[in-house]
Amino acid sequence: MLAEPRLATTGADPLPAGSDRSPGRAEFACWLGDGILALAGWCADAPGADPGWDTDGLPDLAVRSIVFSRDEAGEGAIGFLAVATGVPALEAAVLDVGGRCALLDPTRIEVTDAESLAWFGLAAVGAEVRREAQSLMATTMGEAASGWPASRLAGELRRFRDAVRPRAPHCQIAVDVAQGLFIDAVHRLDDRSFYVRGWMRDASAEITGLAALSPEGLRVDLAGTLARFPRPDVEQFYGVPPEEQGRARSGFVVHVELPAPSVLAEGWVLELRNAAGVVVETAAPAVVDDPSLTRSVVLADLAHEAPGDDSLVRGHTSPALRKLGARQHWSGAIASVTQYGTPPTEPETSVIVPLFRRIDFVEHQLSHFVDDPDVVGADLVYVLDSPEMADELAGASAALHRLYGVPFRTVVLNRNLGFADANNAGVSVARGRLLLLLNSDVLPDRPGWLSTMTDFLDRTPKAGAVGPKLVYEDGSIQHAGMYFLRPEGSPLWENAHYYKGLHRSFPAAAQTRVVPAVTGACLLLAREMWDKVGGLSGAYVQGDYEDSDLCLRIGELGYDCWYLPAAELYHLEGQSYPTALRRLTSRFNTWLHTSLWDARIAELMAAPPPAAATRPRSPTRPRPRTKKDVT
């Protein structure tokens, strides 16, 4: 609702006679939104000049402004454009525009719309000024409340931008046109961050500039930050011979961060400039606002990172994924918590089991837990990370509780969160002093494993986390502690498992010891420790390094991760056949893990005892096998 302009009523009329000859005055006003006022006018070209009238008693109105030469007003007058926020009504006031003084007189001002403000307030000014004007206006996007007020403001700004902005010729995509600029997509990451992918080429001169213009008029220079890569499809279109198609790097992606929010889907413009001064522009398609689609696109683009380089992942992939991840917190995803059976009184340990698709594992676990008093007395929490199976789980839970009588709770999520946040959600309802993170495809070998682990954690000084021996269905070792391995020639550390694939009876795997990390498939730690390190990190995509990340944070606080073979469970992890996208996801996770922990891991792996365990050592004479040999 626009406020009615009205004259200030305080005191005598402060305005001198013949005030149209006064040194400065706002001529046009436009309400952009509630309390957001744009003003255009002129003042004398003499900073600090006496306004020539008595302004006593008139309030100052704080504005952000630009000033520009407006010679046609006579005697070297300058024009101004100003915006003020938190303005309740159009009242008489004095504006300070770039050290000059201008009067706002509600009786002598034309209240108009954004388009007219641009036409009349900025008549006949140059491109540079119009760009500044656009930017000044667009930054008010930060002032409006999100939702409807922001949309309304954005609409006004879009109209202002389109009236004021200098236009370059539209870029035609044709084989005989030297310049080519095309935007495949603009993806929204959050209210002010975007991920833009497209391609550009110029057969006539070097490209010296690429700028993006938001619908609201914020302009960002992208040329310095782009990640470039070959686009053989583009080269093919332009008739480049196949053997040369990989040479030009016409493709690009870029993570764009605006100084203020942008909410409009339509209206993005990109502009290319070359060394010869040629400028062309192209309109982008509507902004994609679908976080899961955007996540896939961003990860798939990692395929364009050249080997040995990490500028794409560092400058674009990682910030984009971080922002996508921050859009929705897991705490909003808990749809329901249901108790089956009588909850144990003061349970010592909470067992948190995320369920993804295979809810049939619940039945298998319960059929073993029922014979294990440790687990029956624990706070058992199943977290359903497959929302579409909520009804199925509810039915199965009731039936299985009737059969086994093992009390447990189910936490149903309203969307898929992935391993880390499903656990975080589960822990948020946990009641125990200790937490056992357990995968649904882990089955105990025999009862007693839980107290074996909890006793060990409680009686071992500085123990931060404990992991058991996990074996495959064929009796070979799946987990006997984890370490970090940097393949020759790679800057990135990968997680590796000690003695993986060897028989469960392999002597070295029978030794209780401190290891660099333990698997999250079955990991015990204190709730207090969990809170100290802040739970599992949601920064990784789909679960690769969350467990080692947790262990590294525990280690950073001076606590140890212990491998405890006295507790043995089965882990039915199968062979996976990763899709191309999954491999890229994994590449991202590996990069992120190393970028966070490189120094700490290097320090850990340089320490001889656990690190040297599976690496070759200096040769020795044959001798009887002793424990020393294999540890």
Place this chain on the structure above:
Amino acid sequence: MPKVLYVVHNHPAVMPGGAETYALELYGAMRDSGRYDPILLARTGPPVSRTGRVHEGTLLEPAGGDPNQYFFHTDIADYDWFLSTSRNKDVYTKFYRDFLAAYRPEVVHFQHTLFLGYDILRETRRTLPDSAIVYTLHEYVPICHNNGQMFRTTGERCLAASPRRCHECFPAIPPQEFFLRERFIKSHLGVVDRFVSPSRFLADRYADWGIARDRITVEENGRPPLLAAPARGEEDDAGDGFRNRIGYFGQFTAFKGADVLLTAMKLLTERAAAHATLRLHGANIEHQPEDFQALFRSLLETAGDDVTLVGRYRPDELSALMRAVDWVVVPSIWWENAPLVIQEAFAHGRPVICSDIGGMAEKVTDGVDGLHFRAGDPRSLADTIERALATPGLWERLRAGIGEVHPLARHVTTLADLYDDVLAARSGSARERSARAG
């Protein structure tokens, strides 16, 4: 106890071939001997087995519930058949290296490197610089690209490979490639401390090819003790007084000379001189080239009642099958090496009629424990069978001439001694090296 790792290209639980069966027998006998603690690593996966690996992040899978026997999956290998190497070197430098580093065997004894690649020798030396590396030669694969048979694609036996001669066999592959192949394989074989050859003939071929003769120990594979099948009529009433039943045990392939044998039988039938009957034990005719299949089938169809196709058999059926025959024929037209079937025939007291070449001629002495005929010549084989059946007392004399089949227990002792020697020599030279350095 020092450890010995046996690396073999297949596990008999997947497919019971000769080399892999022997490797498993050796593994068991070495364990029983108490000299070395054995570990078995058997390559597996397609095309030999139907299934690949099932676990992420490891190529290992325990075999047979034995904590020291493993399958080693090489599905990631991207195997290069020409060079016999895994293009994906992670097989060696990541997975095999981790396995070696975990067990740290003092001795690594390779039975076969097919599907594994020769680089596995190199990796062994790199990871365990002072280990003893022993390599048993099973046939001529390193020397000959034609399935290691030293049999030319033009149909003759070959005694010496060279880039030029190999190119003649495979005109599409330039001699330079064969030169590279030979150099590549020899560079890896260079890390081997001792080769074990089950026959002198085989050792000579490798010596001719350039492996120093003193690096090769001729030691026949040992056989586990068995209860010999009685001769016909000895313990039952199946005896008819004749020694006219001939047995063939082996694959039905052109190299094995099954067609030579069937042609000889046809000649004998035509001559009507001696009434020989033949029992064919074996399989895999369907995997042979079509023209050979057609030849074999037509010979079989026209052979009449004197030839019985018994077909595929399991190793544990051999004793029962031996009871029904008097002679064993080994008519291979390629050199052979030290054919298991000869040891088996001798273990059951059956004289052997074999081709007069290569490993067969070496293992069977003409007129002492068997008879030779001219390799690939059906008329010569027919003559020899006719003579065998028509000469009174010959069968008994040859049967009595069969010597002891090399026992596995003695074989294991020989190998353990050999491991000791190599380790002593290696530590001696290591001492010298460190003394020089000190």
